[in-house]
Amino acid sequence: MYNQSSKRKGRDGMIIPKNIEELASYAEKGKNVFFFTAGWCGDCNFIKPQMPEIEAxxxxxxxxxxxxDDYIDVAAEWNIFGIPSFVVLNDGEELGRLVNKNRKTKNEIAEFLQRVEG
Known part of the structure; x- marks a missing residue:
């Protein structure tokens, strides 16, 4: 089982899975927002600096x-055909998704997460 104390975080504080098993453990347990991105994605790089505020x-x-790009099979399985995209799971159950190829704003992401929260 994945050791919660070994969480690897990026510069912006988000958890970065080390492998497919670790990614699967997050998909199965907890209330998690999966932020699908890629280094070459201009719209992803646009929103990334605002993610710490959204997380807070x-x-x-x-x-x-x-x-x-590292998890292309997962992206295909989850129908992630545009990035940046967000998928929210709670203990393996999908609560919502913001998946399209458009640039996302901080307000748009916050409104999406508020809707998912109910």
Whole structure:
């Protein structure tokens, strides 16, 4: 089982899974926001600097950064056909998704997460 104390975080504080098993453990347990991104994605790089503020505004979620290129099979399985995209799971059950190829704003992401929270 994945050791929670070994969480690897990126510079922006998001958890970055080390492998597919670790990614799967987050998908199965907890209330998590999966942020699908890629280094070459201009719209992803636009929103990334704002993610720490979004994370601070929604402490009830863990934020998981998923590099679409590293996990292309997962992206396909989850129907992630545009990035940046966000998928929220609670103990394996999908609560909502913000998946399209458009640039996302901080307000748009916050409104999405508020809707998911109910």
């Amino acid at each position: 505004e929604f402490p009830q979620f863990q934020f998981i950064q998923v590099d679409r």
